[in-house]
Amino acid sequence: MTQVKTAITPTRQENFPEWYQSVVREGQLAENSDVRGCMIILPQGLSLWENIKTYLNLHFKRTNHKNAYFPLLIPKSYLEEEAAHVDGFAKECAVVTHTKLGLNSDGELVPQGKLEEPYIIRPTSETIIGHSFAKWIQSYRDLPVLINQWANVMRWEMRTRIFLRTSEFLWQEGHTAHATREEAVKETKLILDIYSKMASDILALAPFIGSKTEDEKFPGAEITYCLEAMMQDGKALQAGTSHYLGQNFAKAQKIKFVDEQGEHQLAHTTSWGVTTRLIGALIMTHADDNGLIIPPRVAEYHAMIIPIFRNDEEKAAVMKVANELKDSLFEKMFFNNPIAAEIDESALRGGEKFWRAVKKGYPFIIELGPKDIEKNQICLIKRNQENLKDKAFMKIDTFIEMASDELTTMQQDIYQKAVNFRETHTFEMTSKNKFVEFFKKDKKGFISCFAHENLPDEIKSLLKELKVTARCIPLASEEERGTCLFTQKENAKKMIFAKAY
């Protein structure tokens, strides 16, 4: 067999983590910076986040949520009010201690103007938004309060990986307060539903939707709903969470109201968020050994047009048609947006342009040369097709007419492929030995089995050793009960286990 050359080295098979870094680099999504653990999000990467933001804003606003913006800095005292935050975020936060830099006697710039009380850069805005809620909410008439914030946050991570775990990242954080448990749980599920639709409809991810076990849920939460997506190496990536916090945070933050009967009550609160990590999920779900594959609904540009010519005369003729094609596509709609095409006018050769477009994941790659324009045709390569060397020729008018439908089909195909991958790599299991063997041998995928939430310490140790966690109790099989794989006791719930990012 001859070796097939791929645009990305190493391949997924050879070294998945390095393949991931190469895809990010060649796809021009992001770069590392000189700031510890912080990335530079390049235009191609940021456009994905902007499209996620547009989709979520539409659905958050449709369901009466309001965007607001709270300070970047959190007073140290706020953090101290919340025991869970002291335990968690205090260990990895950026601390602001001074108000200026000034020259010392050696002529060096050093911190000066020490603050009486340090601030930390928000690792989450939970506490500062909680303080506002306590001030805003007096009566049941003030409820519900439904706030969302788009912001940057910081948590100093020891080991970082671009998009997946960075010290600074972008996210949205929703915080809501309600009069009753029922309403707050309904809100938590409503958001889970918006996240699920976002994941499947635009990102073409096929996550398990479920709730976290007691051990795995967010500290302080009564219920944590989550999306657990399967990456192509079989590991799980948590792609969004929605928490019902009960009255726990309201108690710590004094979020109280007078109810219809005139009684003082604590509010029921929720919080929920997704981050730029979703871009990592997108890459590790869809990209292949030739680079990015961007589902059309989240792509900024749907097509890259590559003009081919040997001289100025040919160039003029080809560019004219290329621009007309771009304009005609822009008059056609794909969902809420015009079909956007770019023309690669760079000085690269045709083949280089083609592989650059492949690595950047454009849904359509269109080659257009002098012979094509004579025949009123284009040469179309779909980024998700089996073999990128298969070129399809078609009349320009036909292509323009069918472009939107083709993108819809491509979106569905990419999604279906993710569903199939998840289904063929999720294994029902009833034997503990096989469970252990599966993960010891680094087999690819998730295990679905019955298990109890409170497992004995020896089982917890075993899972820790295997680096495996209970990812979720899927909502789809929430009611099923069976014999626990680990303890053989009855009445255990159906759970998904996996190694995770």
Add this chain to the structure above:
Amino acid sequence: MTQVKTAITPTRQENFPEWYQSVVREGQLAENSDVRGCMIILPQGLSLWENIKTYLNLHFKRTNHKNAYFPLLIPKSYLEEEAAHVDGFAKECAVVTHTKLGLNSDGELVPQGKLEEPYIIRPTSETIIGHSFAKWIQSYRDLPVLINQWANVMRWEMRTRIFLRTSEFLWQEGHTAHATREEAVKETKLILDIYSKMASDILALAPFIGSKTEDEKFPGAEITYCLEAMMQDGKALQAGTSHYLGQNFAKAQKIKFVDEQGEHQLAHTTSWGVTTRLIGALIMTHADDNGLIIPPRVAEYHAMIIPIFRNDEEKAAVMKVANELKDSLFEKMFFNNPIAAEIDESALRGGEKFWRAVKKGYPFIIELGPKDIEKNQICLIKRNQENLKDKAFMKIDTFIEMASDELTTMQQDIYQKAVNFRETHTFEMTSKNKFVEFFKKDKKGFISCFAHENLPDEIKSLLKELKVTARCIPLASEEERGTCLFTQKENAKKMIFAKAY
């Protein structure tokens, strides 16, 4: 004369700065926070910024700019490379010195994990983006690079005023690099043009558009273009700047390229930005003694519908029509957006609802009671009308048909009022004594006169004493020359002088 009660106290006349704070508070735009000099931007305030962002993103993208995102933190060493930054920003920056908070022996949370080199929170991303440009740009083929960033920045201000001067604020910062001076200056003017259109078309501001004098321009810039808007107290507010930086920053940041002849060259760079300060400009230009007036093109909601009823039966009937009206308006477009209405379903009384809507600046306030629905009519109050007690009754269908045109007219009227105010409060002057008297007596407005850029020290002292600065050399009268008001020398340029925010 009887005293007319206003919804906002004090009035503009009584105390302009306090009136401003009241308008912000009653309009629910923003609040102060516990973080020194930082504000909480409430949904109503943030929606204005989001609309500005949508408009600018459209025009930035149309002109081939790309959004990217750079780290929040800047290494101290980056700041040191730029002498102008050491002089300016080092004096008021938030310094991050530690990586966590931990308990000391007294059980207090204290900063721990000292960083070898401190970071500062970006006061601007000039240096960090410059570092990327130096890396990205090798050849003339890589130019131009046209980057924009939407971000939060921090500069610790001693005296803060909500929106106008806050320690943390939101902004967009554009940074571009070009092969030639000509292209870079063209870019600087292109952006000035986008800002001018944004100011007049959506914010209904009527600023002077001009260039800064030698003394007033951005340190390191060769040309600083600016928008100088007149507030209702006659003071100037700088509403946006666009700088041509020559090769100065490129030299400090080593942004070099090989040109078509194979020669090494320094790039020509630009930078430009607008901030959440624009919301302050909007308020101080349009609001009156009854609160906010929001120009329709920047309003999130164009209409507030106030249902009036005395019992459940009336409520059901009125709410049905209110919802139908809201839906019918949503099917009509005002520029790119559906006409958005809210219905005030709160427990407040009708009069309270009305004044709340007035203070929040809804373009249309619509009262709807049982008698109105019998007659298929609404009672319409336009927020910008002379007397808010003048109620106009009109058929619902007529209103729906004319709503978009009415909003267009209102937008124009609000803009024209700002133009008129600027024109009637800008005084041509040829006498130095009258100039001094004008500002000493705190007369309201700008002075337009001929002056030289390099004024003698005694004149500079005089201006400082008067707290007056040269705001700009208006582009509209750029070519005019005359006798300097201060020195009597010929060949002086036409300038605008004012007190400023």
